[in-house]
Amino acid sequence: MKAILTVLGSGTSMGVPTIGCDCAVCHSSDPHDRRTRPSVLVQYEGKNVLIDTTPDFREQAIREQISRLDAVLYTHGHADHIRGLDDLRPLTFHRNGRIPLYARVDVADTMKQMFRYIFEDNYKYGGIAKVEMKTLEGPLELFGASFEPIPIMHGDAEIVGYRFGSAAYLTDFSEIPASSLPKLHNLDILFLDALRHKPHPTHSTVNNSLKIVEQLNPKRTFFTHICHDLPHEETNAALPSNVRLSYDGLKLNFEI
Numbered sequence: 001m002k003a004i005l006t007v008l009g010s011g012t013s014m015g016v017p018t019i020g021c022d023c024a025v026c027h028s029s030d031p032h033d034r035r036t037r038p039s040v041l042v043q044y045e046g047k048n049v050l051i052d053t054t055p056d057f058r059e060q061a062i063r064e065q066i067s068r069l070d071a072v073l074y075t076h077g078h079a080d081h082i083r084g085l086d087d088l089r090p091l092t093f094h095r096n097g098r099i100p101l102y103a104r105v106d107v108a109d110t111m112k113q114m115f116r117y118i119f120e121d122n123y124k125y126g127g128i129a130k131v132e133m134k135t136l137e138g139p140l141e142l143f144g145a146s147f148e149p150i151p152i153m154h155g156d157a158e159i160v161g162y163r164f165g166s167a168a169y170l171t172d173f174s175e176i177p178a179s180s181l182p183k184l185h186n187l188d189i190l191f192l193d194a195l196r197h198k199p200h201p202t203h204s205t206v207n208n209s210l211k212i213v214e215q216l217n218p219k220r221t222f223f224t225h226i227c228h229d230l231p232h233e234e235t236n237a238a239l240p241s242n243v244r245l246s247y248d249g250l251k252l253n254f255e256i
């Protein structure tokens with residue numbers, strides 16, 4: 001099946017520009033240097049599947065004219081990946097049934113604590129998002145496509161990325177366990193965390209992710225979760241031709 005992946009956000013947890021920062025990238029006039037928090041939308045057969053709900057979801061959805069959502073998959077429970085849950089509201093009101101959210105049990109617990117009013121039945125004021133939490137336990141069939149959770153290490157925490165058809169989306173990792181590598185062969189499109197050049201305890205760097213590209217040899221690789229250390233144009237010029245920084249609004253065709 002033909003599918004389109006849209007990068008809703010390509011930035012790190014604080015976004016780029018970062019509040020109060022006077023660096024050159026935060027003041028760049030290149031729109032590629034404006035990075036909202038990390039998320040992608042996968043579209044196929046008239047269905048829209050979202051990965052993560054960032055604090056920038058509202059802005060992203062308006063920019064990309066998202067008018068329906070059929071499912072949301074979560075990678076992990078950090079604030080930059082879940083905080084936009086409440087902004088699903090307008091997409092949930094005029095549909096039959098609730099939008100299913102798929103998250104591992106630890107992530108579901110975090111979200112139920114953070115958004116207690118959404119998941120408890122006794123909220124008195126109305127107007128809450130019509131969503132339904134479902135526990136992610138393994139590969140998911142969604143509207144005729146398979147989404148396979150790929151375990152990755154985000155510092156000491158195991159979280160998941162996803163493989164769907166010929167594409168994989170791996171954000172927020174410092175290491176890909178050896179047992180996950182065979183699930184990432186024969187990819188047309190691979191998204192990898194590449195925060196910056198300087199090492200970070202819970203995120204991959206440009207050099208570390210380039211080593212993964214050599215190991216896995218996907219056709220094309222796009223870096224994401226990018227901080228303000230990496231100017232778009234200058235960084236791209238130094239990367240191999242099959243590897244690029246992703247950017248907000250990037251659209252890619254692939255087979256799912």
Ligand SMILES: [Zn+2]
Nearest residue numbers: 013078080172
């Ligand atoms: Zn993150």
Ligand SMILES: [Zn+2]
Nearest residue numbers: 076078154172
């Ligand atoms: Zn994280």
